[in-house]
Amino acid sequence: MTSTRTGGPLTPAVLHILLVLSTQERHGYGIMKQVESDSRGKVRMGPGTLYGSIRRMTEAGLIRESDKKIDPNLDDERRVYYGITALGQQTLAAELQRYRQVVAVAQERSLIPKAMGV
Secondary structure, rough: OOOOOOOOOOOOOHHHHHHHHHHEEEEHHHHHHHHHHHOOOOOOOOHHHHHHHHHHHHHHHEEEEEEEEOOOOOOOOOOOOEEEOHHHHHHHHHHHHHHHHHHHHHHHHHOHHHHOOO
């Protein structure tokens, strides 16, 4: 993962988790399924990667445990929901800006095929 002090690049797992949590709070299994869906099946996060990343991200202040449940009548009360923090949103924005800069360089060098539509 990145050091929040250095602003270094995020690991793919952390980036995907922040992207998922940027739209709504989710529990672990929901995060795993949304990452798989967002990546069109190319990224499958196992429980070890997911919960290890969640632990480190919580310690770094990027995400937090939520006090609420999405629908307490339909949900398992043991599920822990996570939400992105302001620091997590800033970190995600900085990472996406880093990606924009990389894509801009690739476009300048004609490295991106026209079919990609970037």
